[in-house]
Amino acid sequence: EEWLQCEWTGLRVLVDDVTTQWANFTFAGPRARELLQSLGSTIDLSASTLPHMAVAEGELAGLPVRVLRVSFSGECSFEVNLPANQATRFLAQALAAGTAFGLVPYGIEALMLLRLEKGYLHVGSDTDGETTPDDIGWGRVARAKTTDFIGKRSLFRPASLDPQRKQLVGLLAVDTHQRMRAGAHLLLGEGRNAPALTDGWITSAAFSPHLGRYLALGMLRAGRAHQGALLTVVDESDRYPVRVVPMAFLDPQNERMKT
Numbered sequence: 298e299e300w301l302q303c304e305w306t307g308l309r310v311l312v313d314d315v316t317t318q319w320a321n322f323t324f325a326g327p328r329a330r331e332l333l334q335s336l337g338s339t340i341d342l343s344a345s346t347l348p349h350m351a352v353a354e355g356e357l358a359g360l361p362v363r364v365l366r367v368s369f370s371g372e373c374s375f376e377v378n379l380p381a382n383q384a385t386r387f388l389a390q391a392l393a394a395g396t397a398f399g400l401v402p403y404g405i406e407a408l409m410l411l412r413l414e415k416g417y418l419h420v421g422s423d424t425d426g427e428t429t430p431d432d433i434g435w436g437r438v439a440r441a442k443t444t445d446f447i448g449k450r451s452l453f454r455p456a457s458l459d460p461q462r463k464q465l466v467g468l469l470a471v472d473t474h475q476r477m478r479a480g481a482h483l484l485l486g487e488g489r490n491a492p493a494l495t496d497g498w499i500t501s502a503a504f505s506p507h508l509g510r511y512l513a514l515g516m517l518r519a520g521r522a523h524q525g526a527l528l529t530v531v532d533e534s535d536r537y538p539v540r541v542v543p544m545a546f547l548d549p550q551n552e553r554m555k556t
Contacts, residue, residue: 298312318381319379319380320380320384320387321377321378322376322377322387322388322391323369323374323375323376323377324375324391325368325374325375326372326373326374327372327373327553327556328398329373329374330342330344330373332391332394333357333364333375333377335394335397335398336357336358336390336391336394337356337357337358337359338355338356338357338358339355340353340355340356340357340364341353342364342375344556347364347366348366348555349367349368349554349555350366350367351365351366357379357387358390360379360380360383360386360387361379362377362378362379363378363379364376364377364378368554369408369411369412369417370411370412370415371411371414371415371547371548371551371553372553372554373554373556409503410503410505413502413503413505413514413546414505414507414508414512415545415546415547415548416467416544416546418433418465419501422501423465423500423514424500429452429457429462430452431457431458431464432462432463432464432516433465434464434465436452460519460522461518461519462518462519463497463516463517463520464517464518464520464521465500465514465515465516465517465544466514466515466517466523466524466541466542467512467513467514467541467542467543467545467546468499468512468513468515468528468539468540468541468542469510469512469539469546470510470511470530470537470538470539471527471537471538471540472537473509474510475511475537476511477499477502477511477513477530477539478499479499479500479501479502480498480499480532481498481502481530482496482498482530482531483497483515483517483528483529483530484496484528484529484530484531485517485523485526486527486528486529487527487528487529489529489531490529490531490536491531495531496518496528497515497517497520498515499515500513500514500515500516505546505547507547508546508547512546513539517541520541523541525540525541525542526541527539527540528540
């Protein structure tokens with residue numbers, strides 16, 4: 298709508314938002330496929346036929362659906378789109394069938410923890426208005442696109458190519474019992490003290506019951522060049538050392554997602 302009103306004012310185009318006409322349910326975990334198959338499906342849900350990032354249309358539980366193999370949590374995951382007026386009926390059938398598979402509804406807090414364990418960024422938490430694809434490790438992929446696209450010019454600006462830009466990295470405290478909080482500042486080197494110019498900040502942090510410790514992601518000046526380095530976290534009056542590590546804290550080979 299913005300482009301039609303401000304940029305392409307000469308086009309005779311009408312935009313109709315049909316988002317509310319669709320419902321979406323995500324089923325994730327090692328038994329997600331079994332559960333969906335138990336509902337009765339005309340779609341082959343096998344990993345070989347419907348691999349990660351694939352999509353198919355058909356019927357599930359007797360209802361027309363679109364199934365997407367995408368994963369925000371790093372687990373084997375299926376997103377099921379269907380007409381919104383069928384959502385209540387479908388959910389009731391899924392919950393009833395899910396009893397045999399240990400199905401448990403989970404909320405945003407759990408989802409955010411799962412994605413953090415995988416090192417998946419959350420746009421708006423781990424990024425801001427100055428973040429470029431290269432800052433989060435996607436620069437090579439974006440620049441490899443040969444055709445033109447909106448934002449391509451910005452990837453090649455001198456400021457965007459500066460090796461001292463803040464880049465997203467994984468962080469683990471040296472003390473495995475140390476609590477970590479988003480918003481704390483990062484100083485390059487061990488034993489640093491404020492006042493000092495910040496070298497970055499923690500963007501996401503949470504305790505992982507699976508790994509038994511706090512995990513964090515952060516934007517760090519020239520972050521990828523400091524893998525393995527020790528940093529000092531400044532969190533109000535608290536000071537503690539952390540180490541720069543790869544962002545995938547759990548299942549770095551993505552075996553769970555591919556099964």
